[in-house]
Every structure is written in structure tokens, then in C-alpha cells.
Amino acid sequence: MAESERFSRISSRLDCSACKVRRCSEWGILRGQDLSLLDRSKVVINYRPGESIYTQGCLCQGIYCIVRGTVALRKMDAMGHSILVRLAHAGQTLGHGDYFGGESHATSAESLTASTVCQIGRNTLRPLLEHNPTLWLKFLAHLADDLRRAEEAILSIAFLSVRTRLLHLLLALKNRYAGAQEEGTIVIALPMTRKDMAALLGTRPETIARTIHALESDGIAAFSGGTVVIPDLNALMSEIEPRKA
């Protein structure tokens, strides 16, 4: 592949002070000395689709910041079953839970698209936290949000049908992956396979395929490869919203 010849694992230098995604992330509050320490110490790594960023059970070396691309966090149990815990996007931080919680990674991170990730090691992180107490708060807020989402995922797996969960997923994907939309019609470019959708909803690929078929029969959504067209968002919404008792 021509592109693979041009691919370089370690990026040429990226300037943190000019980094757009930094401002939306935990690192947005850094200034002066701290910012230049971050800039000097970080390691910028490029990943191709499907490549592993870190692996569940392995030693946690630091914290990762996504500059570009979409990353999937997966978790496996003892029997080899695996779920997709969540998707992470540019500007978001990875591995903070593992870094603060224990020595090893509780999940695996895999780049879904071509991605660029900055790795911030322990020795960099420590002085940054000492100089910026606000940074603690940022990570706490992030973790608290992760926890809230995980608890909501438990509720949704326990009580909602696969069909309803899939509709919720489409709604969530719309906010980030919706393309040009014409007169109320919504077009979403799915960032993952059916298999991953199944892993995200805690079900199996076959069930996803069947549910997709049902949605198409009902005219709620039309799937074609990695693209979904939702002709009428209201129809989708009205099926999601809890009926009054």
C-alpha cells in the first residue's frame, strides 16, 4: 500500500501551545513553564485503524490524549467475552482511570480510525499536578462522568430492549458523526462495524443485523454499509421517549 510507506509511527513535533484540542481537554488550564514541560515531554504517536494503543492488564505507563481520530475502549472478562466500554474522540483523555486507580490497565484502547495520540508519562504528570491543583479536579470530574455513563449503561442493558438501545446509540452517534443533512433527513457515517455496535450494546452481531432489518422495515432508518439514513428523526425519538403511565 502506497500509504503505508509514508506512515510514520512517531510524529514530528507537535506544538502543545498551538494545539487546538488541548484547550478542550484537561490540559487547557496549563500555562508557561508547565505548558512547555508538557510540550517537551509528551510523545506523539500515530496509529492506523485497528491498532492497539494499550492493552488490558498491562502496566499503565501514563495518560494519553487523543489529538485526532476515534478510539475504542474495550474490556474483556475471564471467559473471553468483550464489550466496548466507550468511544473516545479528539480532545479526550485516556487511561486516567487506570493511572490513578491501579498499576495496570482495566481496559484496552484500540484506534478505530487513523489517530494521533500524545502520551504523557508519570514523570511529567507528577510536577504538573503539583503546580496545578485544578488539574486534580479536572480528572476527578472526568472520572465522575465516566462513572455516571457506566451506570447509565447498566440501567439501559438491564431494562431496555436491543432495539431501543440501538436507537439510543444512533441518537448519540448523530451528535458527532452526522454528515450533511437535507430537510430533516439525517445521514450518519458509522465509525465502527456491526460487531462493535453489538459489543457496545452488550449483545451479538446477529441480533444487531436483525434489529437493523426491523428498523428498515419500519422505515425508521436505512442502513447501507457504514452509512445510516434517518428520514424522520421524530419517528425515532417518539419510540425512545418513555411513554407516560
Add this chain to the structure above:
Amino acid sequence: MAESERFSRISSRLDCSACKVRRCSEWGILRGQDLSLLDRSKVVINYRPGESIYTQGCLCQGIYCIVRGTVALRKMDAMGHSILVRLAHAGQTLGHGDYFGGESHATSAESLTASTVCQIGRNTLRPLLEHNPTLWLKFLAHLADDLRRAEEAILSIAFLSVRTRLLHLLLALKNRYAGAQEEGTIVIALPMTRKDMAALLGTRPETIARTIHALESDGIAAFSGGTVVIPDLNALMSEIEPRKA
């Protein structure tokens, strides 16, 4: 009830520096000024079984530390379904996720047994965190652990049968609620109702009753009201452990 006449909502003073559970909690690192600030500022509240400590959606006023008793954290969705997110025991902290993550509580806390809880308000917490950076780390580690457990709960609901999940639950309860055991026989005093066990496993009370019946038929566990007897732990374990492929 005679006891209810003696019940007092606000406790007479408890001395933090003599508090045994404090040493196992986040507050164990506090010394001197900070410790006496905590001691002066905390509010000690007693709860009877079933009483609410805080409610999902309400404003988060601070952080809670359990001195005595067992507390259930519940979460409800828009349709009124509710799960029991986790149990919390003496020495554990409540509400830290909500305090750092947002303005309102993402779960409700309800005392299952007679409990005593210390409330630490925002104005107390702020100076404590400023003087003790380690405290940040403690809360981060606690949240990271909560998150890890929540993710494992998702895995278990998605892939394990109710029967297997119930066995896992018994195993977890054994560590904390197992009473006097004679020659390998394990006796557990359940701290909750069947309904709560169902809410903890993401299923319904009827299914719990049926699964309990099946376990008794198989001689794995004998339920009698709030007591479980497990005659052979190995039989239970061998059903849980993943079979080799």
C-alpha cells in the same frame, strides 16, 4: 416502638481523632489542624433502616462518610426502573462522584441497616483538599475503583446468566457477611431483601426466587429468610469458574 423514642437524628459528638473507621477511609491521612477542622465541621446523622440519606437529582451538599451500617446506592432511569448500583459499608465514602462531577446526585443513597453517617460540607472540604494534595489522589483512586466495578457489572449483566450472577453475588457477600462457619460450611446473613438482590443483578424478584429454588434443588445453597447456608463452597466455585475451551 420503644427504640424509636430513644432514636436521635443528630448524634452527640463523635471524636474524629478516635474514629476507627476514619483510618481506613480517605480521611485517614489527615493530621493536626485539618483533623480538628474535620472534627468541628462534620455533621453526624443517624439513620434507621430504609431511610434516605440523599436523593438522585437533588443538589449535592457535600461528601458523606459511613461510620456504621450498610448503605445502598440506587439509580433510577426515566421510566422508573431502578437498579442497586452498589453497597457501601462503614469506612467508605459516599457522594464523592457527585460532588466532583456535577451539581446534583446521580444516585440515591438509602440506609439498609441502622447507620451513622458523617456529612462533610463544601466549605470544610475545600481547605482540606488545599492542604492535602494526597486527598485528591485518594478520591481519584476511589472513583477509578468504582468505575472499574461498574464496567465489570456491565460485562456480567451482558454475558452471564442470572444464576451465575447470583453465585458471584453470594461469593462477594461471603467476604463481608459470613457468620460463624463450621467445617467448611458457610453461613451468610443477607443484608438485603430479594427485591434488592434483583435490583443488584439487574433482574426481577420472581427470577431471583426461581433461581434460589434451583440452587436449593441442586444442593448448592439453602436459603431461609435472610440466611443462606452454603454446604460446599467448592461446588459453588466450580460452577462460577470459566471452563477451559
Add this chain to the structure above:
DNA sequence: CGAGCACTTGACAGGAGTCAATTGCGGTGG
């Protein structure tokens, strides 16, 4: 004693998992 709740049990239906076969697509190599 009656009300209410926790728990149990039965009958029943349906959603979702499993196994298996088939199709379609993209990449590889001859």
C-alpha cells in the same frame, strides 16, 4: 383483625442467544 408488603409459584409468551449456512466485499497472489 385487616392492610400491606415480601416472597413464592404457576402459566405463558417473546426476545435474544446459539448454531449453521450463505452472501458479499476487499485484499492477496498466481
Add this chain to the structure above:
DNA sequence: CCACCGCAATTGACTCCTGTCAAGTGCTCG
């Protein structure tokens, strides 16, 4: 250029676990 391989996706057939509805029991409390 085309055959072949591997993987994603689909579809069918079938099972059964689990939720739902309903009735009944036993206990506690007022």
C-alpha cells in the same frame, strides 16, 4: 486479470432464559 482466501454481514431455524401477569402464602405492623 481473475481465482481464492478471510472476514463482515446476513438470514434461517431453533431453543430457552427471562420477563410479565396473576394468584396465593406468610409475616409484620397498626
